[in-house]
Amino acid sequence: xxxxxxxxxxxxxxKKATAVTSHPARISAMAAAILPGATAPTPRTGSTLLCKxxxxxxxxxxxxxxxxxxxxxxxxxxxxxxxxxxMSELEFDAAYLDAAIAAGxxxxxxxxxxxxxENLDELSAILDRIFPKRPSDRAxxxxxxxxxxxxxxxxxxxxxxxxxLIKAEQTGLWHIAPDGTEIERVAPPKEPxxxxxxxxxxxxxxxxxxxxxxxxxxxxGISPHRVGYERLSSNPAATLLGIxxxxxxxxxxxxxxxxxxAKLSDDTSLDWMRRYRLDAAA
Numbered sequence: 001x002x003x004x005x006x007x008x009x010x011x012x013x014x015k016k017a018t019a020v021t022s023h024p025a026r027i028s029a030m031a032a033a034i035l036p037g038a039t040a041p042t043p044r045t046g047s048t049l050l051c052k053x054x055x056x057x058x059x060x061x062x063x064x065x066x067x068x069x070x071x072x073x074x075x076x077x078x079x080x081x082x083x084x085x086x087m088s089e090l091e092f093d094a095a096y097l098d099a100a101i102a103a104g105x106x107x108x109x110x111x112x113x114x115x116x117x118e119n120l121d122e123l124s125a126i127l128d129r130i131f132p133k134r135p136s137d138r139a140x141x142x143x144x145x146x147x148x149x150x151x152x153x154x155x156x157x158x159x160x161x162x163x164x165l166i167k168a169e170q171t172g173l174w175h176i177a178p179d180g181t182e183i184e185r186v187a188p189p190k191e192p193x194x195x196x197x198x199x200x201x202x203x204x205x206x207x208x209x210x211x212x213x214x215x216x217x218x219x220x221g222i223s224p225h226r227v228g229y230e231r232l233s234s235n236p237a238a239t240l241l242g243i244x245x246x247x248x249x250x251x252x253x254x255x256x257x258x259x260x261x262a263k264l265s266d267d268t269s270l271d272w273m274r275r276y277r278l279d280a281a282a
Contacts, residue, residue: 044164045155045161047114047153049236052260053257054112056258059108061104061105061112063104064103064113066104067119067122069119072096075096075099075103076092079102081096097127117212120137151225152225153227154227154228158203158206159199159277162202162203163199164265165202166199168264172190173185173189174186176262176264178258178261194271196279225246237254240252240257
């Protein structure tokens with residue numbers, strides 16, 4: 001399940017007042033421009049790394065992209081929800097929300113969600129059906145998830161981000177383990193091809209993604225916890241411990257933090273960035 005822009009939402013303990021979602025829970029959620037996550041990442045910002053780090057703590061939930069539209073059917077089948085055709089839209093939405101919260105808690109006291117910007121409006125519409133007449137996206141999130149901490153994961157070097165995204169799309173390889181083992185491949189291996197115009201378009205689109213999250217945060221009166229890819233990738237332990245502190249959960253020993261994924265950047269990535277800068281300056 002490939003991310004495409006995310007934010008993390010983390011919530012304090014609370015008890016729901018309705019039978020629709022009656023889980024007492026603290027929530028940590030990730031999103032895509034809200035980080036990725038529910039709440040705000042964009043593609044290739046390290047959201048998979050951060051999700052795995054949070055899950056490894058055994059205290060901060062198990063974040064996934066539960067509301068990525070391409071994955072809803074797969075998640076529903078995994079959770080053994082009743083056939084969608086046998087339920088009303090509202091019944092399915094409520095059952096799916098309950099199941100997502102249970103899965104995203106991962107046996108901990110926090111729920112984790114990774115939400116891409118492109119799925120934000122869809123999730124808000126779903127929550128509006130379950131909890132109608134709330135005045136804003138933020139109010140709907142709080143009704144569904146309680147007090148939310150939004151973590152915005154972004155990448156300062158948009159050129160490196162664009163190159164990483166295009167290479168993943170071309171080669172079919174999205175993630176590898178620290179030992180080089182492939183974790184996520186979505187297509188047969190294929191040699192990547194440098195494409196100036198495609199990189200240029202991706203850089204512009206990624207900048208738009210980040211701007212859209214920031215516009216949304218401002219409109220909702222939200223001050224997210226911001227995490228930069230550059231610091232996350234260079235010092236994942238410090239980043240994770242900082243998030244655990246904000247959440248108020250037990251943090252692991254820094255020496256015990258082991259990233260579950262490795263960087264895919266290589267000599268080809270560096271060559272593409274060099275060529276792009278030369279072409280852009282021409």
